[in-house]
Amino acid sequence: MREAPPNAVAAHYATCTALAFSAVAVPFLPEAVLLYAGIQYLRGFLYGSRQWRAPARVPLTLGRRGYRDATTRKRGEATWPVGTADGRQVWLLRQDLAQGCAFQGDDPDWQAASIERLVFAACLNRMGAVVVQDHAAPPLAGRIAAVARPFGCDLGMAAIDLHASLTPPLHLTxxxxxxxxxxxxxxxxxxxxxxxxxxxxxxxxxxxxxxxxxxxxxxxxxxxxxxxxxxxxxxxxxxxxxxxxxxxxxxxxxxxxxxxxxxxxxxxxxxxxxxxxxxxxxxxxLTDGLDLGTAIAARRLTCIRPASPLTAVLVQALCCEALAAQEPVSGSEVLVHLGELHALSADTVRRFLTSTTAAGAIGTVALPSTPDATLMRLVSESCRIRFEHRSTGKQWHTHLISTLKDCTFSRDIEPFLVERSGKTGNI
Known part of the structure; x- marks a missing residue:
């Protein structure tokens, strides 16, 4: 009945009315049937045409037009696009990703594209972002700036490449x-x-x-x-x-x-x-340079490319410190992506995810396709959203797995097409 149009609900109401009059000899049954039919008719008339069983969450644009989620009965309020599935857009709540998000895959191009999608959605939501990329991967600052340019978020972007000798310094503690x-x-x-x-x-x-x-x-x-x-x-x-x-x-x-x-x-x-x-x-x-806490509070885009496993762990520790020092409002308006997980221990990843959760921030981690058992168990417990890389020949696609309490699903998704640097590209 939730997805039935009003005319189908009306037919159901007429059938129940006929059954009610045919059972007049049974005490209270006609009244009960009529009451049930009336409730179903009113519900279908008021909400039937405005309910939608979305691939994930009902977007805010539809929620403002009165559309409700057929599962939760709440008006649509999703603002985080993640792709399309079977020709329908897949949206999530910002709070969904704040419960932990992991990207599993060995393809560096897929990981880079995933980071671009994160930055695109963060800019769409007017949030800040700190991207700590894999130290062995090519620099991503240029690609991130291209994604952020249509939103005007590239103007205050900070890019720190610890491989380069002339990079702006990062303030260390x-x-x-x-x-x-x-x-x-x-x-x-x-x-x-x-x-x-x-x-x-x-x-x-x-x-x-x-x-x-x-x-x-x-x-x-x-x-x-x-x-x-x-x-x-x-x-x-x-x-x-x-x-x-x-x-x-x-x-x-x-x-x-x-x-x-x-x-x-x-x-x-x-x-x-x-x-x-x-x-x-x-x-x-230790004395000057970019302070991550200040960058997070100002909602700036920050891309950091470590130079080694040691510097990757240092940047991760700086992120945890910066998040712990944030006010609740500032912490909830930032996304922090952590790469280089093969150099980090499970305790380090746990502390990172704990710090992002405590600050209300969106914490995402990059994983190899087959992480060790301890790390995989930690991610399964701490990350309610997982994106898995799957390839067929020369093409790759993404499998999205949600273990959210009120929105559990598993499906293949395709990226959105957005404008990037004046050209249409996959994000």
Whole structure:
């Protein structure tokens, strides 16, 4: 009856009326049949022509014309396009994707096209977006800007490519470094040395106008670290002694001096390779550069291309910090896409999805087509929307799986055709 037109409901009403008069001998039955028929007729007359069993959700454009979802009975309010299925548009609510979204596939072109569709929908909804792409993939900033250009969102877009030496810097925090080292599986002693060394290097860098990340590498030399732990360090040929005029440094060295010599050397050897990589990455800075929290609050488009698994984990840690610091309104108006999952642990992905959910943001992750069992179990539990890449010969298509409580479905979808840089293309 939900999808029947009013004339079919009227025929049903007439049939029930005839049955009611033919059963006048049975007490209360005619009245019950008439009441049931009247309710069904009124429901069909009021809502029958305005109910639609959509492929996913009823879009807002139809909801404003009175159309309701045949399953939930709510007016259409979906604003997130994901493609078409059997010639009908497939729409989702922003809240649907905020329950976790995963893209499974090994084809880099398909992953890039998926990111473009995300950015297109984010611009359509006037949301900000932070895209952390795979470090091995070609840069996507140009393609993202082309998608955002018709909306005017490319004007304030920030593109940071940590492969390039002249890229704008990304503001890094010591807490993000600490979280990244923990995600990479470093021992507790190495993390303790990092926590003890970070404030010292920030102090020295600020005082002498030097890059703290470069100092990180220099002071993890065996002789330099040993000298620093004794209360001395050398800067520009000058030896500074913490027992002298700069005795205020002694308080900062307490935690470092508390480490035993053998433990400190073991931790130094474990930490040194990461310090060398951080010092060589010119797109990271502890003092200036793009702050992700500010970019999210301003609803800016941001595309970050890491240079290695270490920088990918660092950017992920920065995203979690930025989301945790957002106001509820600002957090709910941003999409954060995280690539490079083969370099991340299941705990790292869980923390990322937890932070996006807590902030009310849309968190999406890129997965290989066959992730390990632990990661797949986590995604199945945390992501209610999944897009799977499927190829037939030289063509590929997308299979959409929804495990939403009130909107469960599984179907193949095709991308929308939208205008991009003056030309029609698949998005």
């Amino acid at each position: 010591t807490s993000a470094i600490e979280a990244a080292l923990g995600d990479l599986g470093l021992s507790e002693k190495a993390q303790e040395l990092n926590r003890a060394l970070s404030p010292v290097l920030r102090m020295i860098g600020t005082r002498h106008g030097l890059n703290a990340l470069a100092l990180y590498r220099a002071f993890l030399d065996a002789e330099a670290l040993s000298t620093l732990s004794r209360g001395e360090y050398e800067i520009d040929g000058l030896t500074v002694n913490t027992d002298g005029p700069a005795s205020a440094d002694a308080a900062a060295l307490v935690d470092l001096q508390a480490l035993g010599e053998a433990e400190r050397e073991e931790a130094r050897q474990e930490l040194a390779p990461y310090a060398r990589e951080l010092a060589c990455t010119t797109g990271l800075s």
